[in-house]
Amino acid sequence: MSSALRIVPLLLLLATFCPAQEPAPRPNIVVLLSDDMGYAQLGFTGGTEVPTPNIDRIAREGLQLTQFYVQPVCSPSRAALMTGRYPWKNGMEERPTAVSKHGMLRDERTIAEALREAGYATWMVGKWHLGEWQSPHLPNARGFDHHYGHYSALIDSFTHTRNGVLDWHRNGVPVIEEGYSTFLLAREAERLIENRPADRPFFLYLPFNAVHGPHQAPDDIVARYRRLGKNAAQRAQLEAMDTAVGTVLAALDREGLADDTLLIFTNDNGGTPNTSNGPYRGFKSAYHEGGVRVPAALRWPGRIPADKKSDALIHVTDFFPTFCRLADADAEAGLPLDGYDVWDTLADGKPSPRTEVLYSLMTIRSGDWKLIEEGAQYYNWGKQPLQLYDIVHDPSEETNRAAEHPEIVAKLRRRLEEIRKTAREPEKSEKIPGYPPAVYGEREDRVFGEQIRRSIEALGAAKDDATRNGGQ
Incomplete structure (x- = not known):
């Protein structure tokens, strides 16, 4: 028998005992989103006023993104995260x-x-703010099997109302209950993790209403x-949110899911003026870095390097195709x-495939510029002079x-002209009939x-309880 023929049975035998490597299992995906938090309020970004050990743990056990960008305010960022598309395309x-009944384009x-x-x-589990009135705009109609939380921009964290209107729901049914919203959200997430389906992975999107105003905490x-x-009270909100993040981390640990879960913590926009955005100029609603550059940390043990930093240029829209790849989902169906x-x-x-970020139809970053x-201008941010x-x-x-x-200015202006052609007409912003309703x-x-x-x-929704507001 030739040597070549002798090798063939050996290879077949080895193949029997060395099967091909199985593809990586699809991860659970958990996105934790804070609201209006200052860039430098967390321990891992240099904050010293409020201990944030649980959020810092995500950064320590994962990857910190130092050039992660969102839009200047909440709804545009949330819509970009949900759709993988800029807000002037998705109607947000x-x-x-x-008082308005419009929402993200259907x-x-x-x-x-x-x-x-x-x-x-x-x-x-948490704040939606992509349409709070018409049923086709609400979370259960936009792909979520389960929703618990509020639809509008802000609520009283104890009465779960806005302007006396109840805004607390579970799967399209109003919920009247006592409790501090941040802790209620964490407990709901904990229950979902504990009672997850055994035969498929899960996607948990947990956008806290903390640390958005009204600033309230126990x-x-x-x-x-x-x-x-x-x-x-704003600092207390941050501590409470960190405690809530700890509840989610503990549930993942207790259920043996930490190694099977891609976990992300980030913020929807820059901090408000009563926070600290560290070295960055500006704040929420501004196109300067303090309005659009936010902390982000990602953890997936064994898949994402631990205790590292990346200065790669990444935008919140990048989560959509990235999640689809990991989930073996079709990113191009829409x-x-x-x-x-x-x-x-x-x-x-590896280098980021992204070379530009659009913050609005009048603001762009391309490469270093x-x-x-x-x-x-945007909301409370006054008109700006030309800046490069x-x-x-x-x-x-x-x-x-x-x-x-001037040549760089001209080049970027031409690019903005191209981008403006991609904008779509949003839904007409009409007032909710007979406002205020009893419930959103x-x-x-x-x-x-x-x-x-x-x-x-009876729940005290219409009362101004100064003690629950921390006297603020």
Whole structure:
């Protein structure tokens, strides 16, 4: 027998005992989103006022992103996360107000829909703010099997109301209950994890209403921060949110899921003026870095390097195609995405495929350069002069280089002109008929409105309880 023929049976024998490596199992995906938190309020970003051991643990056991970008305010960022598309395309460039009935465009495909189509259980626990009135805009109609939390921008954290209107729901049914919203959300997430389906992975989206105003927290937590002489209740909100993050981490640990879960913590926009955005200029609603660059940490043991930092350019829209890749979901089934698959960047440190970020139709970063067009403004941020910054070497945006580099200004202006052509008409912003209703959600108000009106005063929803506000 020739040597070649003798080798063949040996190879067949080895193949019997050395099967091909199985593909990596699809991870559970958990996204924890804070609201209006300052960049430098966390321990891992240099904060010293409030201990945040649980959030810091995610950063320590995972990867910190130092150039992670969102939009300047909440709804545009949330819509970008949900759709993988910029807000001027998905109808959320302007956020819904307390009295408006418009929402995210209905032909947009959400990441929850994509993951559910791929076999995931999809849960949302927390703040939605992508439409709070019409049923087709609400979470259960946008891909989530389960929703618990509130629809609008903000609530009283104890009465779960806004302007006396109940905004607390579970799967399209109003919920009247006592409890501090941050802790209630954590307990709901904990229950979902404990009672998860055994035969499929899950996607948990947990956007806290903390640390958004009204700044409220339990008295015993607020008392620890009165010594600071500034917004003690906002600091207490942050501590409470960190405790809630710890509840989720403990549930994953207890259920043996930590190694099978991609866990992300980030923020929806820059911090408000009563927070600290560290070295960055500006705050929420501003196009400067303090309004759009936010902390982000990702953990997946064994898949994402631990205790590392990445300065890769990444935007919140990039989560959509990245999640789809990991979940074996079809990223291309909906409208064209603006996000990039950045998994190789996160896991292996390869260069980011992204070279530009759009903050609005008048603000762009391309490579090292960031242009704020003359006249750009947003909400409480006044009109701005023409500005050009070398953002890599001047992240604090101290030196306007527009006069020195007219050719770069012209190039970026041409790019913005191209981008403006992609904008779509949002839904008309009409007022909720007969505002205020008893409860947010048109169907809920119709079915449960009278019952809510009879019950809401007993809970104290219309009262201003200064002690629960931490005296702020």
